[in-house]
């Protein structure tokens with residue numbers, strides 16, 4: 569796989585390998601996929617006004633987010649069903665993340681269970697939570713994740729309703745019946761819920777997840793959790809501040825990779841306003857279309873403390889399991905290192921807004 573020189577080449581190789589249903593489920597977005605494309609376009613449009621003569625002989629990319637140490641400011645976004653990409657699924661992703669100095673945010677909808685992933689995830693991993701109508705299930709998921717050692721919980725708030733992803737509708741996509749949704753079944757039971765088998769993924773979301781959530785439920789969750797809670801799926805500064813006012817310890821600026829509300833704004837376009845209003849009170853993370861080391865640098869210059877990548881990890885898994893995810897992370901990290909050097913940044917603290925708009 570060393571001939572694949574960047575994340576786009578890894579993506580192309582992965583797309584060619586996957587069966588059409590899994591390929592479109594991973595790659596696709598909602599409706600016209602305008603937000604999916606806008607995420608990517610927005611990073612591409614930003615120019616970096618690099619600085620010169622800054623002694624960049626030694627570069628330090630380390631950071632710490634809510635107690636989780638990262639060797640570089642990139643984490644793996646939560647995505648469902650890693651076993652459609654590779655039989656080692658989330659175990660491979662978690663091992664690769666740990667081996668590459670970063671952390672996985674494990675999806676509620678993983679094939680391997682919280683406890684199985686925790687065993688291989690190393691020092692830092694987080695859990696992504698969907699809030700179920702059944703608060704007993706929700707409470708149980710939180711308790712299991714915290715007991716297993718997750719460093720934080722990212723509660724996803726941009727999916728009160730399943731979006732219409734037309735590729736999946738066209739393909740009649742359902743998750744393969746032989747793959748377990750381990751966190752939601754009694755130990756040992758295989759995935760066989762009628763709602764999943766017959767209504768597809770969106771049927772499941774609409775049946776199980778709670779569309780009546782409000783800020784009060786966030787406060788409930790914060791009280792329930794012994795680790796910091798971040799809110800994932802924010803595109804407005806007022807919502808970011810409300811999240812912090814209700815006890816969240818961080819926000820993830822995200823439109824679910826263009827998979828929920830189509831025509832939602834590109835994350836790069838809303839990040840600076842949100843980061844400015846949060847004003848350092850709490851970490852601000854961002855995801856959506858980040859594919860190059862220069863994108864990571866731009867995100868930090870726009871005010872993010874770290875970024876997440878979603879699909880690239882799935883493409884890496886597809887081409888080579890753990891080694892494939894390591895390859896993806898290695899490429900991105902090397903690109904980020906070069907970007908820092910060429911932009912005149914010896915440490916991530918040097919990555920500031922004036923790189924994008926010099927005075």
Ligand SMILES: Cc1cc2nc3c(=O)[nH]c(=O)nc-3n(C[C@H](O)[C@H](O)[C@H](O)COP(=O)(O)O)c2cc1C
Pocket residue numbers: 593594595607645646647648675676677696724800822823824825826827855856857858876877878879880
């Ligand atoms: C196939 C797929 C499955 C996803 N599953 C989840 C999920 O279970 N929970 C969640 O919060 N976000 C989920 N997301 C959204 C990602 O966490 C993330 O916001 C998005 O993928 C980032 O954009 P990127 O893929 O362009 O990097 C999923 C995204 C994809 C592509």
